[in-house]
Amino acid sequence: xxxxxxxxxxxxxxxxxxxxxxxxxxxxxxxxxxxxxxxxxxxxxxxxxxxxxxxxxxxxxxxxxxxxxxxxxxxxxxxxxxxxxxxxxxxxxxxxxxxxxxxxxxxxxxxxxxx
Numbered sequence: 001x002x003x004x005x006x007x008x009x010x011x012x013x014x015x016x017x018x019x020x021x022x023x024x025x026x027x028x029x030x031x032x033x034x035x036x037x038x039x040x041x042x043x044x045x046x047x048x049x050x051x052x053x054x055x056x057x058x059x060x061x062x063x064x065x066x067x068x069x070x071x072x073x074x075x076x077x078x079x080x081x082x083x084x085x086x087x088x089x090x091x092x093x094x095x096x097x098x099x100x101x102x103x104x105x106x107x108x109x110x111x112x113x114x115x
Contacts, residue, residue: 001043001050001071013047014070020047023070026063030054030074033061041072059090067093081110088114 002009014020024044031037034056041052049071057064057074064074078084088097097114101107 001048003048011048011051011071014049015047017047019069020044020049023049023052023068023072026061026066026068027052027054027072030057030061030063033058035061035063038075065091081106085110085113 001011004012014023024041027037027041031054035058036055038053038055039051041050043050052072053075054061054063054072055075055077057076059065061074063072064076076087078087088094094115097111099107099111099114101110
C-alpha cells in the first residue's frame with residue numbers, strides 16, 4: 001500500500017479522510033459485534049489503508065449493509081445453498097456475484113436464483 005505516484009503499489013488512497021474513517025469504523029463495529037478480523041488493517045497512513053478481512057459478518061453489523069468504498073471485505077458464511085441464495089439476494093447493491101463449486105450443475109442452479 002502506498003502512493004502510486006511514488007512506486008508500484010497494489011493499494012492506493014481512498015478518496016478522503018472521511019472515507020478512511022468510515023472503513024475503519026466498519027471494521028470496529030463488526031469486531032465489537034463478534035466478527036473476527038482475519039487481516040486487521042493496522043498501519044493506516046492518512047487516506048492510505050491496508051486491506052482488512054472481516055470474517056463471520058452478520059446482519060447486525062454495519063458492513064453487512066453499507067458500501068465501504070475501501071480495501072475491506074466482509075466474509076458472510078452461509079449454512080447451505082438456500083441460505084447462500086437468501087444472503088446473496090439480501091442487498092440493495094449487487095454489482096456482481098460469483099458462485100464457486102466443484103459441481104457445475106449445482107453452481108448453475110444457485111447462480112440462476114441470485115438476483
